[in-house]
Amino acid sequence: MALTSSPSTSQGSTLAFTALLGAGIAVGFSPILARVSDLAPLASGFYRLAFAVVAIWLAIRLSGGELQPFGAMTRGDRIRMVLAGIAFAADIAFWHLAIAHTTVLEATLLASTVPIIVTVASVFFFGEKIKPLFVIGLAVALAGVVTLALQRTGALAMPPDRLLGGVYAVMAASFYAAYLLLITKVRRNSSTGTIMLTTTLVSALAILPFAWALSPTMESGSLNGWLILIALAVVSHAGGQGMMTFALAHLPTSFSSMMGLMQTAVAAVVAWLILSEPLTLMMLASGAAILAGIWICRRATTV
Numbered sequence: 001m002a003l004t005s006s007p008s009t010s011q012g013s014t015l016a017f018t019a020l021l022g023a024g025i026a027v028g029f030s031p032i033l034a035r036v037s038d039l040a041p042l043a044s045g046f047y048r049l050a051f052a053v054v055a056i057w058l059a060i061r062l063s064g065g066e067l068q069p070f071g072a073m074t075r076g077d078r079i080r081m082v083l084a085g086i087a088f089a090a091d092i093a094f095w096h097l098a099i100a101h102t103t104v105l106e107a108t109l110l111a112s113t114v115p116i117i118v119t120v121a122s123v124f125f126f127g128e129k130i131k132p133l134f135v136i137g138l139a140v141a142l143a144g145v146v147t148l149a150l151q152r153t154g155a156l157a158m159p160p161d162r163l164l165g166g167v168y169a170v171m172a173a174s175f176y177a178a179y180l181l182l183i184t185k186v187r188r189n190s191s192t193g194t195i196m197l198t199t200t201l202v203s204a205l206a207i208l209p210f211a212w213a214l215s216p217t218m219e220s221g222s223l224n225g226w227l228i229l230i231a232l233a234v235v236s237h238a239g240g241q242g243m244m245t246f247a248l249a250h251l252p253t254s255f256s257s258m259m260g261l262m263q264t265a266v267a268a269v270v271a272w273l274i275l276s277e278p279l280t281l282m283m284l285a286s287g288a289a290i291l292a293g294i295w296i297c298r299r300a301t302t303v
Helices: 009-028 030-036 040-065 073-099 104-111 113-127 132-153 162-187 192-214 223-247 259-274 281-300
Strands: none
Touching: 009 030, 009 162, 009 223, 009 259, 030 040, 030 073, 030 259, 040 073, 040 192, 040 223, 073 104, 073 192, 073 259, 104 162, 104 259, 104 281, 113 132, 113 162, 132 192, 162 192, 192 223, 259 281
C-alpha cells in the first residue's frame, strides 16, 4: 500500500495504468456483492469501510510500509483528508442505496458520470488541460456504456423505485468525484497507505451513526453474509480504491476517473457469471467500446 521509492516517470505511468485497470476490475465486483448482502444498504456500506480499515492496516504492516502521522501533514492536507473521507462516506451511502433501489447496471451506468464531473471540475477549478483526443475517447466510452445499458435493461423488469435509485446513483457519482479531486491534492505529499487508512477510517466513522439509526439490524444472519461483506471490503475497497489512489500519483485525475466506466463493463460480465443474467454479442461489443474509449483516453494523457 505504501511506496517508499518512486519509479521512473515511464515505469510509474505504466504501473499506474495497470493499477487503474486492476481497480476497475476490483470495484466492478462491488455492486454484485452489495446486491447479495443480507444487510440494509447503509449497514453494508459501514462494514465495507470498517473491515477495509483492518485490511489496509494489515497490508501496510505486512509490506513494511510506513504511515505518515496525521499531525505531520500540512493543515491544508489534513482538511482535505477529512473532507475526502466524508465525501467517500456519502458516496458509499448513496451508492448502496442506489443498488437497492434500481438495477445493478443502471446504478453503475449513472455512477459512470464521474469522468464528466471530474473533467469539468479539473478544467474549471484546477486548470487541467484536456486534449481533443480525450474528449473523443470519453465519447466512445460513454457510447459503449449507454449501448450496454440499453441492451441490458431491455430484458429486465424495472423496479418501482427506479427514478429514486437513479438519483442516488448520480449523488454517489458527485461525491466520488469530490473524493477524487480532494485526494489528488493530498496524493502529491502522502503515500497510498496513509491516504487509504485515514480516509477509510473517517468514512467508517462518518457513516456509522446513519447506518445504526436507519438499518433494521447491524448483524448479518449467516457466515456467508459476513464473508460477502469482507470480500466487499478487501476486494472492492482496500484493493480497488487502493490501486486507484496509487494511480492518481502518476495519471491525470480526469483519466483516472475513467475507471468508473470500466467498472460498468466488469459489473455486467460478473452479473452474467454470478447472477446468470443474459450477456449477448451486442453487450460484448459495447464492453469493447468502453475499453477502446479508455485506451484512447490513455493515449491522450500520455506525455
